[in-house]
Amino acid sequence: MRVIGIESSCDETAVAVFDAEQGLLSHRLYSQIAMHQAYGGVVPELASRDHVKRLLPLVREALADARSDRQSIDGIAYTAGPGLIGALLVGAGFAASLGLAWGKPVLGIHHLEGHLLAPLLEPNPPDFPFLALLVSGGHTQLVDVAGLGEYRVLGETLDDAAGEAFDKTAKLLGLPYPGGAALSQLAEAGRSGAYVFPRPMLDRPGLNFSFSGLKTAALVALRGRVLDEATRADVARGFQEAVIDTLAEKCRRALAATGQRRLVIAGGVGANRRLRERLAVVAQSAGATLYFPRTEFCTDNGAMIALAGCMRLARGMQSAGFVGARANWELGQSGGV
Ligand code: KG4
Ligand code: ZN
Secondary structure, eight states: OEEEEEEOSSSEEEEEEEETTTEEEEEEEEEOHHHHHTTTSOOHHHHHHHHHHHHHHHHHHHHHHTTOOGGGOOEEEEEEESSOHHHHHHHHHHHHHHHHHHTOOEEEEEHHHHHHHGGGGSSSOOOSSEEEEEEOSSOEEEEEEEETTEEEEEEEBSSSOHHHHHHHHHHHTTOOSSOHHHHHHHHTTSOTTSSOOOOTTTTSSSSOBOOHHHHHHHHHHHTTSOOOHHHHHHHHHHHHHHHHHHHHHHHHHHHHHHOOSEEEEESGGGGOHHHHHHHHHHHHHTTOEEEOOOHHHHSSOSHHHHHHHHHHHHTTOOOOSSOOOOSSOOTTOTTOO
């Protein structure tokens, strides 16, 4: 069984081909970051228009790389939500057209399901069940994953996502959008403890997060100071340590509460090396094993969508019979697209 996956929920256009027996055969990605950088963030209409331009060439390239043609493809998976509605509709319309032209089933995939399953693209993948920390630009959730499509959200952010907090603080530090990776690089030069920011929600029970106060704390710390390189690095370090401490403590609690023996990190912030190092320690103390996708599959990609589509198709879990897109879509919510 072989599935082509299409991702267009935000500012990356990505296409991949996944085969149930042979694994990932190809993956192609076009990042729109350079185009949006001039505006300091994603401009939805520009994103949609660019997806229209990029999709067809990427599909051709991904098929050629995989030495596949339409006959060898058993299904077309696309990101149906959540995300920017215009961007999602480009992918949905494109997938629907391919499905009609090729006479193949079309599967709408939840973007976060894609992220959750991304570690399964790696050698020695985790078995179900596992606990997942999903940390992306738009979401921060702890999810109990019992099996494919069996997701229970144990806790989530009440305001900003972790990636969003990274991006907003990076902007304060004068770093270009999206600043998460650049901020973590800057933090390497900073001194630990020079700035100590609050650890939001650690004084409360439960598994929810809150990150919006952290960027305000960073803003207050920076106010009236000369923004030399050393100060910026110290603030970046302090901010990153506060986020990682919070994520690590909530993971520790979630492992204890669920008794899970596998911890998965997924989503763009999962690319953060310090976070991975810290969670490896948390997992080990809890007698659990840590799993994460390679860096390029932490951030948005087509491989995770092709994989999720292939797993669903193999189990006869197809979407509801019509092709659509949803800007807001809770993980684990029934109804499909
Ligand atoms: O999963 P993703 O590609 O997009 C969403 O689905 O939202 O995540 C993108 C987010 C951005 O906020 C980006 O700044 C952040 O992941 N990110 C990082 C790192 N690399 C990417 N945050 C912290 N450290 C990194 N190394
Ligand atoms: Zn994502």
